[in-house]
Amino acid sequence: MEKVTAIETVLKRIEKGAVLMIGGFLGVGTPENLVDGLVEKGVKDLTIIGNDSAFTDKGIGKLVVNRQVKKLIVSHIGTNPETGRQMNAGEIEVELVPQGTLAERIRSGGAGLGGVLTPTGIGTVVENGKKKIEIEGKEYLLELPLRAEVALIKAYRADTKGNLVFKYSSRNFNPLMATAADYVVVEAEHLVPAGEIDPNEVMLPGIFVDAIVFSQTGDAAVKGGI
Amino acid sequence: MTSRELIAKRIARELKSGNLVNLGIGLPTLVANYIPEEAGIILHSENGFVGMGATPSPGLEDKDITNAGGQYVTVLPGGAFFDSAMSFAIIRGGHLDVTVLGALEVDENGNLANWMVPGKTVPGMGGAMDLTVGAKKVIIAMEHTAKDGSPKILKECRLPLTAKKEVDLIVSEMAVIEVTPDGLLLKETAPGLTVEDVMKATEAELKVDPMLREMDV
Numbered sequence: 152m153e154k155v156t157a158i159e160t161v162l163k164r165i166e167k168g169a170v171l172m173i174g175g176f177l178g179v180g181t182p183e184n185l186v187d188g189l190v191e192k193g194v195k196d197l198t199i200i201g202n203d204s205a206f207t208d209k210g211i212g213k214l215v216v217n218r219q220v221k222k223l224i225v226s227h228i229g230t231n232p233e234t235g236r237q238m239n240a241g242e243i244e245v246e247l248v249p250q251g252t253l254a255e256r257i258r259s260g261g262a263g264l265g266g267v268l269t270p271t272g273i274g275t276v277v278e279n280g281k282k283k284i285e286i287e288g289k290e291y292l293l294e295l296p297l298r299a300e301v302a303l304i305k306a307y308r309a310d311t312k313g314n315l316v317f318k319y320s321s322r323n324f325n326p327l328m329a330t331a332a333d334y335v336v337v338e339a340e341h342l343v344p345a346g347e348i349d350p351n352e353v354m355l356p357g358i359f360v361d362a363i364v365f366s367q368t369g370d371a372a373v374k375g376g377i
Numbered sequence: 378m379t380s381r382e383l384i385a386k387r388i389a390r391e392l393k394s395g396n397l398v399n400l401g402i403g404l405p406t407l408v409a410n411y412i413p414e415e416a417g418i419i420l421h422s423e424n425g426f427v428g429m430g431a432t433p434s435p436g437l438e439d440k441d442i443t444n445a446g447g448q449y450v451t452v453l454p455g456g457a458f459f460d461s462a463m464s465f466a467i468i469r470g471g472h473l474d475v476t477v478l479g480a481l482e483v484d485e486n487g488n489l490a491n492w493m494v495p496g497k498t499v500p501g502m503g504g505a506m507d508l509t510v511g512a513k514k515v516i517i518a519m520e521h522t523a524k525d526g527s528p529k530i531l532k533e534c535r536l537p538l539t540a541k542k543e544v545d546l547i548v549s550e551m552a553v554i555e556v557t558p559d560g561l562l563l564k565e566t567a568p569g570l571t572v573e574d575v576m577k578a579t580e581a582e583l584k585v586d587p588m589l590r591e592m593d594v
Binding site: 176177178179180202203225226227228229230235238247249250251252253254255257258269270271272273274275276277307317318319320321322323324325326327 | 426442446452459464468502503542
């Protein structure tokens with residue numbers, strides 16, 4: 152299957168009201184070209200699962216500023232004042248999730264698990280409405296899996312089979328999200344023929360990836376593909 | 378030395394060789410300035426690595442190496458990167474020796490509130506709830522009182538909690554206070570301050586350690 156795809160083709164699949172996962176941590180490791188494409192398309196009422204709403208001019212924050220988001224499921228919104236403003240005005244719904252819980256909820260969604268039990272949030276507002284389960288005398292919260300229709304992730308290197316290598320701290324939520332969505336798009340800075348990435352060094356197996364688009368921030372020499 | 382520098386310097390003395398340590402955003406980040414390289418302390422960054430190093434020289438920043446506050450940092454030889462699930466497995470799984478976090482309020486029971494002020498500011502908890510629950514030792518780095526002089530070390534937290542009964546040690550510019558099963562124990566006072574000075578600035582009841590001494594910084 153040919154995975155290298157035009158960004159327009161990918162964007163066509165994302166309709167009003169879609170549930171998306173978008174990788175990145177304060178914008179580091181966010182597929183900015185895909186986000187810019189969504190901003191340009193103007194598709195509205197999105198539910199976005201991500202670590203944070205980044206900044207007004209970076210990452211997921213751009214979609215918030217452009218008023219395309221109905222609901223955010225994130226761990227932090229403090230760096231983007233517009234998210235807080237829209238939340239206080241009742242224009243956007245924000246579900247705040249402890250970061251480690253968010254990671255495990257996404258991992259569960261991609262791993263076929265019915266949820267995870269975590270001690271995080273016990274005795275705080277996070278436990279409201281959730282099932283508490285005692286195991287060997289210790290209380291845990293049952294946190295349910297998260298999945299999305301489309302995951303938009305960022306990688307440093309991809310081969311044509313979709314095997315990925317992430318760079319430094321841009322990895323964060325990207326490989327987890329790739330397991331937990333029906334359609335997974337990677338924005339890659341570099342594209343190489345299959346076989347060129349040592350199988351021992353593949354960080355995410357290509358079987359999770361449906362489409363590869365090029366990152367404008369990548370190496371110009373490989374932009375044209377192979 | 379400013380209050381914040383004093384707090385950071387004192388906390389650095391709590392860290393032991395071989396400790397894996399996570400420093401929160403803001404005041405806790407300053408602790409790194411007082412950890413000598415030869416101390417053998419490894420810094421964890423919750424966005425996904427261990428072996429975090431200092432701020433890079435201008436021009437040497439890498440867009441893909443930042444701390445959990447989004448600031449450019451470096452990685453030391455022997456460092457390693459991983460995804461967010463692994464990062465929080467380290468935090469929750471008992472692999473993190475110490476977390477240093479800021480506080481809006483702490484109380485006699487070791488409860489911590491540091492993630493929201495209802496109706497005012499709701500930045501979100503980020504990794505703070507997991508760090509507080511998961512780290513073997515939770516050290517709070519905080520200015521002793523609010524800007525208007527009102528106490529922040531309380532009988533009972535009034536703001537929404539980050540975690541219950543997880544705080545082990547409070548370090549302020551006035552004192553070092555240990556959270557014990559019997560309440561708060563005043564262990565050290567800052568140079569020039571009396572026990573009464575500290576008590577006046579604290580709402581919580583403080584027991585005084587018979588071994589009370591001057592903060593050594």
